[in-house]
Amino acid sequence: MTRFSGFGLVKHALQHQENWQRMWRNPKPKSYYDFIVVGGGGHGLATAYYLAKTHQKSNIAVLEKGWLGGGNTGRNTTIVRSNYLWDEAAHLYEHAMKLWEGLSQDLNYNVMFSQRGVMNMGHTLQDMRDINRRVNANRLNGIDGEVLDAKQCQEIVPIMDCSGSTRYPVLGASWQPRAGVARHDAVAWGYARGADQHGVDIIQQCEVDDILVEDGVAVGVNTKQHGIIKAGRIGCVPAGHSGVLAKMAGFELPVESHPLQAFVSEPIKPILDTVVMSNAVHGYMSQSDKGDLVIGAGIDGYVGYGQRGSYPVIEHTAQAILELFPIVSRVHMNRQWGGIVDTTPDACPILSATPIENLFFNCGWGTGGFKATPGSGHVFADLLAKGKPNKLAKAFSMFRFHDGALIDEHGAAGVAH
Amino acid sequence: MFLIYCPHCEEQREEDEFHASGQAHLARPADPDACSDKEWGEFLYFRKNPRGLHRELWQHTAGCRKYFNIARDTVTYEIHGSYKVGETYEPTFQSHTSEQPGSEQRDFKHHGSEQPSDDTAS
Known part of the structure; x- marks a missing residue:
């Protein structure tokens, strides 16, 4: 894959823009992956990208039921900020902000991040x-x-x-x-291109309609278009449909x-x-x-x-x-x-293990997920790679709604819910 | 814009007059002291989030201010019917997405009497 550069722009202009490479492949799914990420929005693609790049994992697939970034990634108002009240949330969103600041260079893709305040x-x-x-x-x-x-x-x-x-x-x-x-579509496309470069299989129009669980362990997914795909670990990043996906695995999430x-x-x-x-x-x-x-x-x-x-x-x-x-x-x-x-009851996301082993959820971002895209993917990739939450993810377990350790960010969330 | 039938006023009114108050038929555990953290957390925070037929509590805030229940499809937004708190209602025609089993009432160990609840999952 060629790198984008100013020189490349001139070269392709002289060739009548006819020889641009495809940004990502369109592979057929294999029957087994070490890691399956369900959901090809910004967060899911970022997860796959950091799994491959930062954690040096291979044999990764992203399954997307529609097209890349066709859900909330392409529908939000593109605001990026990190001024959250509580330490846990502030650290998570600030982690994302620091990644935003170097993202275009890291991805070699202009995400048009504009720090206009x-x-x-x-x-x-x-x-x-x-x-x-x-x-x-x-x-x-x-x-x-x-x-x-x-x-x-x-x-x-x-x-x-x-x-x-x-x-x-x-x-x-x-x-x-x-x-x-930032330019929301470019974020999805930049991460998709980056993940693909690192060998991630991005499979579009592949809708997961069941999560296969054997003795409390997730072993794969059933897809409408390609049947059963087995997996070592499954990370679900389905945004609005997280509740639907959790039901497939037989548990409920505290989201509406x-x-x-x-x-x-x-x-x-x-x-x-x-x-x-x-x-x-x-x-x-x-x-x-x-x-x-x-x-x-x-x-x-x-x-x-x-x-x-x-x-x-x-x-x-x-x-x-x-x-x-x-x-x-x-x-x-x-x-x-x-x-x-x-939306979750405390306006904070869920980055968490679940009652099912080898099944992880990244959801509940509610009205403010776009700003966290790089941080969310980075932290969730860490959770998927190691199987246990790091310092940033620890507070965002779904089980905080059982033990009461909520992070009340209703004041800092831009939208009341 | 929803047109919602208020079973108290017995009139069809516009959505603006109403306030959605979340999932209906939430029974407060009869003996909260006997609940485990998990049971109590599930009562407080975990809600059905069905793609299809849903039972919701609404309040006629700009009208009679009374609570009532609605059976509504969350995909087509079709309202199947309204009924007073304490009444039961079965939709007469099948929604394109079927009701999830158990969505009528959460299975708590200690069922209390059915009460109107105004705790939204806001």
Whole structure:
């Protein structure tokens, strides 16, 4: 596989762009793999990549029921940040942030990671107290963060209504300069290309419909298209459908799947060079390089597997965005879509062994999984390779919901659920 | 937009008037002190998350403010019917995805009387 470079761009331009190599193979599945990763989104592909690269494992397959990155990886609002309150979560997301910072070089693939800063708005005195607390906690954990007042917010985002005359006035914000956005599809494609280079078999259109368990040990999966594939260890990274997959193996997860939606507007000239999030009025917005405003909403309150959102949430989000940015009132929305997010009771993920031996789950990322993609894959690869959780993964066992050691990140999660 | 029939008001109203309160038919263990950590954790945090027919507790927050149950398909979003807390309801036609066995009530050692519960898995 050739490396991408500026020289290569020129060379291929002179050859009329006709000789680009395929980015990954399309292999037939073997009958046995040492490691099977179920789910070919960003987290699953990253898991396979780090298993092969960092842990030098071979004979790995990724099984994806649709196409790569066609689920939540291609549906999120691409925000990357690590300003979480509690040590366990902060360390995990900061681990991801450090990997983001070198990711394009590591993958030799431009994931367009842009550290344009993320602003979490405060609209009440209690919001501001929480923001102060969170920024202090972040700084103690070595994560960058500042508390801004309304005037400073106005300087960074001139189009925001910081006049104080709104129903929920802007009082200030927390500000993480190292946070930002990345190109979500490129993350999936970059990891897929990297994993393929290290010999991982990426098998698309291969839907797992049963997990084979013998005497409490997972031994393989049954797939709709290719029948039984045996495995040494199985790592499930199925996002919204984690509950469905767990049921195949005969246990339940503490997750509920909800639709979460997002919209993009028509492309307009640059007006916003950072990311603004507000928990209180409940909307978040950034502007893509193409010029579209990328807007995120809250989840629907009920369990749902339809990849679409409800109209009341669209209305609520539009209200929130207009409250903050009256300037966009005439902008047309181009597209609206939904993804299925698996939320846990404490808004923290599950990176865990399960009641079934040799079966591991990486799920429960809820509304904020994209930002963790490299860290999630890195930590989960470690768990799969060694069979036991490392320092970062330890707190995220699914059994924390039995012993009560929850990590309550509802305050730092961008979306209430 | 869901149109939801409130069995208390006996009227079909829009989704906006209602609040989803999570899985229905959660029975609080009759003797919590006798529960193991696992049983108590499962009562608090583990919820059915079916792809198909689901029983949910909803509240008519902008109406009568009373709780009631709904049988709804989580894939097609079709609402099969509403019924009051304490009543039973069997959908008259088959959902494209069948109800999971045991989804009606979790199998706790100590069943309490069925009570409305407002603990969502939020």
